[in-house]
Amino acid sequence: MTLVQDAQRDGARLAKACQVMGINVRTYYRWVSEGEVTADRRPDADRPEPANKLSPEEREAVLALCNAPEYRSRPPAFIVADQADKGRYLASESTMYRVLHEYDQQHHRGRQQAPQRKRPPTTHQATAPNRLWCWDISWLPGPARGTWWYLYLIMDVFSRKIVGHEVYETETGELAAELIQKACWREHLTDRHKPLILHSDNGSPMKAATFLEKLYDLGITPSYSRPRVSNDNAFAESAFKTLKYRPG
Template identity: 90%
Template sequence: MTLVQDAQRDGVRLAKACQVMGVNVRTYYRWVAEGEVTADRRPDADRPDPANKLSPGEREAVVALCNAPEYRSRPPAFIVADQADKGRYLASESTMYRVLHEAGQQHHRGRQQAPQRKRSPTTHQATVPNRLWCWDISWRVPRP
């Protein structure tokens, strides 16, 4: 803030000085509102929990539902859709993923194998145009 104030005393416009320092003009005004520079109050701000935050009991119900025998190998997308068909809504798909992640159970669910990285083929290399055809018989042709 002192650099911005020094630049402003030297004749630089406030908007340009704030832009160079990477501070928004409104932030500057908020920080010097009482006539002197105030400390950053963001870490001490009161941040109440959202009204729709799941309670610990609801989180346990989500984990228990995902671990039920009929759903233990199913992803949350299937679980949410199946529960909606039955007329029951416990949590959204993204909330289920978040709760499973917090419970240490967010991993591949299902009978098929987890996706694996494929390495690029290294057996063939094209050195000239039209060299890598699947019916290339140039290896059979005698060379002079």
């Protein structure tokens, strides 16, 4: 600051003087806005070390304590509390977290399983009719209490056309195989060179061996929702809700 002010008194422009010193003009004005020079608050500024900063020996002691057999799978909150019960204090909880973070041990220490990066879910895009189908099975109330019928429904995602539907008394892979065969005949999909993807959830009829064998014979690629993610099959679920709550 003294060098910039001396340069101004000698006739230099403030912008040029700040440029030579490696600071911005707005930084200079902020430092002298209150009539006196304030502390440098830039993130990369050199600051004096705090008096209570841990020495290298103390940091190694913290790391050794966190990796001790009785603490290697424990969080710093437990370590600090257990050490306090024993009448010992080495560092605070936040300091232990900071030391572990510097040594890349904050998330994976001891016998804990290392974090795994999950792949993004596979997506399909319907660019034309009969390229992407979705299907599902829904329960319908039967003629008596406690009895149910099962609605098998196949929908073309591109046009929202119902390409196949049947109502059965049971829920099996054999009936699903018959339905997909009828839907392919109805849509004239006998050419195996046309790629067709059939998306569904993870129900037992969808993964039955008979049904999968039929898909292989028809040249259809199966696709499944992620576990416990119901909106991966949103088109079929939405059609079922419209059918049940808005009839006609």
